[in-house]
Amino acid sequence: MWQKGEGRKAGLEVLHFIDHEPLDLPMDSKALHLLMHIRDEAHRFAITAHRKKRDKRRSSSVLEVIPGLGEKRRRDLLNHFGGMQQLLGASQQELAGVQGIGPVLAKTVYKVLHE
Numbered sequence: 001m002w003q004k005g006e007g008r009k010a011g012l013e014v015l016h017f018i019d020h021e022p023l024d025l026p027m028d029s030k031a032l033h034l035l036m037h038i039r040d041e042a043h044r045f046a047i048t049a050h051r052k053k054r055d056k057r058r059s060s061s062v063l064e065v066i067p068g069l070g071e072k073r074r075r076d077l078l079n080h081f082g083g084m085q086q087l088l089g090a091s092q093q094e095l096a097g098v099q100g101i102g103p104v105l106a107k108t109v110y111k112v113l114h115e
Contacts (some may be wrong), residue, residue, distance in 0.1 A: 017088070063109075067108070068105050
């Protein structure tokens with residue numbers, strides 16, 4: 001592992017092992033550059049995976065699983081009520097009052113939102 005912290009200085013890379021003494025490789029060492037590349041690539045991979053997971057969680061909605069409720073109708077519902085919190089508080093009759101949402105779809109939406 002690389003040492004990080006308050007006393008960390010750029011260009012001072014020290015490898016720490018569990019059962020050995022720390023190893024200080026010179027900056028022109030090919031082994032050090034390989035290890036740094038592996039570290040940077042692992043870090044990039046982890047950050048990319050985290051961002052994908054976070055973005056998917058942000059963009060997914062319980063509304064996406066409702067049959068008959070496509071992107072336009074979802075957007076219309078959210079715009080009509082001003083957001084998900086207000087939509088959760090809407091009655092079946094209020095849902096049916098949104099253009100493009102009939103009583104049958106309103107019942108389905110209400111049921112899914114309140115399960």
